[in-house]
Amino acid sequence: MTPAERRISVALASLYACRMLGLFLLFPVFAVAVHGLPGGNDPARVGLALGIYGLTQAVMQIPFGLASDRWGRKPVVLAGLLLFIVGSVVCALADDLFWITLGRAIQGAGAISAAITAWLADATRDEVRTRAMALVGMSIGMSFSISLVLAPLVVGWAGLSGLFWLIAILGVASLLVAAFRVPVVPRQMTPAVQGAVGGVFRHGGLLRLNLGVFVLHLIQVALFVAVPGLLVRYGELAASELWKVYLPVILVSFVGMVPSIIVAEKRGRQPEMLRLAVLVLVLACAGMALAGAHFAALVAALMVFFVAFNILEALQPSLVSRLAPPELKGLALGIYNTAQALGLFLGGLLGGRLLAASGSVAVFWSCSGLALVWLVLARVPCRVA
Template identity: 60%
Template structure:
């Protein structure tokens, strides 16, 4: 009898563990995502300065276009490629996208002037595979462990960003701007090898072939809430990173070559501290609560940042708080998209989600730059706080009914 009562506990623990196939698929897809994101982030910390070495690189508008062209083409193609991955499979769509990413990187590496770099960045953006990668993670995992798998992918964004801050100045210093683009192309090739040969085959559930229609996603209230959420999250991230490096450098006495000494511990500490929150949300089925608390926390941290922005230590503490909320939301939201979207348009739903994310990146960087040029950093933080508060009100309407639970 005692043995019989103990069995359910063991069975529940086993159910909440990643299987070997789930673990391998999740780790490999997170590595694939991390390498690709590193390829994107490597340009951001140094391009505005390094572009002066090429013809046309003194034109700030064209330098901005070269940085932003990738995000715009990404936004337009996430949905079509998400739909294609539903119909033709994740692996072939991702492989084709990575070939475009590599080709664009090579064009940038060989570019004689800034206009050719813009063209190369447009081609890189045609490989809009974030939705297909996220859908592949969802295919490879059961609902009860999916947020942990998504956390590996979400966490890889922060770690890739931190790595880019360390590696980018070193690569440009050693090999020049062209060498940086060759490194980005090499990362794309590593991603192609992982996607083609290393990620395990995941049998997808056989469902009737239903042609997913964009209006199905656009009429889905919870998916719209999650799309608005990821737009806000990446708008806030990009807008505050327009002003944060200058603040940290001034208050801490760092130059740009040493700012990684601040970013790396902040991002790693926040990643460690977000793990218990994700585990709690999974085991207690408290996804809606985790979403609301994290968004509210984001709003509070951003509202306090203007007060904290006069002392180095308090600003660093605020940034740890920001990245705890950011990492939880980066893991939680794609998992919720994959839960609430019916299987036949999971890829399409994630395509809209990644489109909203790309638009958030582009809009956040643009608005943050304009605001920072007209006023002090505190206005950027307060706009982020106000947007996060609106997001909190929107998130409260989330139904939290999952199609796969």
């Protein structure tokens, strides 16, 4: 990368990481921390509150992506972050699950993932874009990893309301980074023709990647409707002690993820690495189903899951940006992030209902089956140099 590409990649990765940390902080503890609130003992309502963010994200991703193509990335990102902050404050002030669900919906309306990713694509050349996207992907994985350790500590010290206030602060930090640290990048202004727009929706490689991110995030949220309660039960831990499990999990997952990304980048084997990571995802979810009441086996399967998750988070958006027409990156990434958001929503909704009806084992086998469908359908989406 050139120094300018490196600077803007680091700035955007830090912006993305700060915002995603605000999102991810809920996943490790929400299902157990919400028990003290009215409605907090209903797994279906808990799953809806966790996943509703994804529904409003899904509604707004394409409009925000198109808006960023027309009016620029920065104003769209700033507007989305303001909505995220407002929603976080609503959640922090809530005294029952209904208001948390409403606040989560407002948070999700700030759907800026596509605009941020398109901003990064504008700022980097094709030959280094995978590295830049991998940096963002690794920052997302690192945010998730930090959230696994930080969330139990914050909930133990300040409760669920304190966690939402921290999320609001992270939103403000993201707003400041976007406003003052990330420069405006000239965009390719080739007019988008109607046929090109339709082609983005019909492109086979993009469709497969959209399916993949949908399945990945559905599985992510569904697992975290079920997993925290099992860790508390089988590990005899309080919610504030879950970091004792999550810390070794994230350390092992990064040891496994980083070499995989380096190999895929240097050898141009991103599609093959993607399929291998999906296979690992299938096995990890099956391992959770087979773990039963064995705490160590559940933790081991969780480690394997995060290795695959972090690899896929780094690879997929890079491939999307390389397949999309330059003048329609915002639209293509908007569609991709809409699929991601729908996965977040359905993961919470279906995971909660399945947990209430059939238990955690059914959740894990369902996740493994979905990952298997993804593996069967996954083909090389493009030739990557």
